[in-house]
Amino acid sequence: MLKIENLHASVDDKSILKGINLEIKAGEVHAIMGPNGSGKSTLASVVAGKEEYEVTKGSIIFNGEDIEDLAAEERAHKGIFLSFQYPVEIPGVSVTNFMKTAINETRKAKGLEEMPAKDMLKLIREKSELLEIDRKFLSRSLNEGFSGGEKKRNEIFQMAMLEPQLAILDETDSGLDIDALRIVANGVNKLKSKDNAVLVITHYQRLLDYIVPDFVHVLYNGRIVKSGGKELAHELEEKGYDWIKEEVNA
């Protein structure tokens, strides 16, 4: 589904990704872990199409298509979703209307009619129940005054609404208490199928107890320096990242 080859990316001429190779197949869950500043969030943003990042070398292939020249919205239309580490507050736009616009614009891009209001309401009801989101919450301005946990839950609600093929969860566990973490993970797991894939980016192992990865990769200094199964996450949790750094620097 996603094939990243020798990806180099920089922002303001500062090189951050220095040759990433990663392949994700449908039905798989991958986790990317790594110390702060290793390039985890950059990788997420580059795949989602943030314009500030410049791809200097390599390629990102999604379902056989090179997506480097596609705008963020076009990547979204093709089924890539990024759950933000810091969801942006947008005063004056309600959660419901934001989702309505996002879904209908995506349908428009695919040559489909707008979703009938009745179906939209039904979908919103279904998915908000899945994430245990209060209906009143949906008429509030997007992310404005939301707690950390509410913001993250709202991200996964959006993911549930948009049903992406590839969901990238960027530090979705940060700022979550244990109950919210469970709700969020539960939501992600329920959406999981053999046709879609999840890329979890996290600093800590704890989210991976709930969303169990098939593969774990360690990102350090702009490169994937180690890959393994879910046991690698436990090893990192126990030993920290220093041994990885030593291995790499040796």
Place this chain on the structure above:
Amino acid sequence: MDLKEKLLSSFLVFENQLDDDAYLNDLRNDAIKTFEEKGFPSKKEEAWKYTSLNSILKEDYSIFPKQENSIEFSDVKKYFIHDIDSYKIVFIDGKYSSHLSQTTHDGMDICLMSAAMSKPKYRLVIENYFNKAATKDSLSSLNTAFSSEGAYIHIPKNKMVAKPIQIIHFSTGNESAIMLQPRNLVVVDENSHVQIIERHQSLTDNAVLTNSVTEIFANKRAIVDYYKIQNDTLNASLIDNTFINQQRESVASVHTFSFGGKLVRNNLNFYQKGERIDSTLKGITIIGEKQHVDHNTLVHHIEPNCESHQDYKGIFGENSTGVFNGKIIVNKEAQKTNAFQANNNILISDKATINTKPQLEIFADDVKCSHGCTIGQLDESAMFYMRSRGIPEKEAKALLMYAFSNNVLSSVKIPEIKQRITKIIANKLGVNIGFDL
């Protein structure tokens, strides 16, 4: 001959044709003298520092239309808020169009200024109110000198006017350039409530200069809601001089939606002449090309325990220029005043300009006055966030801009106006999304 000279010589002709009583005749003569002395305002005057009239004064305007023009309702229906029942006072090239209008004398007067100025039964109201709120500045004086037509609205006490009143001025472009000087008088007596929608619309690309004066009197506990829709063509300019005299416990609001025109100057003045008055001034400006919109507001707090709320949002693209000059005066006697003012702007082009200036003159010591202006750009991180959800760049921008101005729309009491403004905004931003936010 420049426009000033042309106006002065036209006045002599105009005056001879009139059949005014001495009262009005004196007013006109004083007014033309004031205009003659002061002339058109220039950038040397503090209040006109950022707005030059030069580019619009050089046209050769015809002062009196040469022929009566008619238009079909079907051709101009779109300029009306037509999905609601309303009274209509419609003018074509400055002349009343009975064909397009729907006036009334049934328990209230919703009719014409020309009738009010000439018929004896209106004389008392004219003497009590006409030109009593307008200031003696040069442009209002010019209008006073030439005033002959416009809307005359008198709502007697204890009356809820069930339907809104639409005042629409069309210009047909049958002459290459025309100057219009409509004059409106609105008197709302004790406990009465009225809603008014005003629009100036040119039907061609020919030059139009409108110098309008509207005087509104909200008497004790009256409620007046006034909506100005300014979405004219690129050669139409408007100088709107509006004066609102409020008596105790009255509530008045003016919403100004500025989306079009070449140059628009709104001189909006509120005078609070009693206690516990509430005044609201709100506006949304969205312009581009070389358009220029200037909001020059004054709220004069004269008596204690009153409130005023000002909220103007502006979005400026291409080579457009915006001006906001908001003056609040709180007299020494006006204790416990609560005055709020906000002016927020977004520049979406490197070549767009906004000049914003709050001006507070506070002489009382127990008041709450807050003001704030901001100038910014569209939030890039919000843009990426929205786009990553599949909302294309143009639509994301539009949604952000709409959300930005939404505060102003929330206080619009007529849903059809809200819908219309929303549609105009979507059009203006070139998107086809319903912003029922």
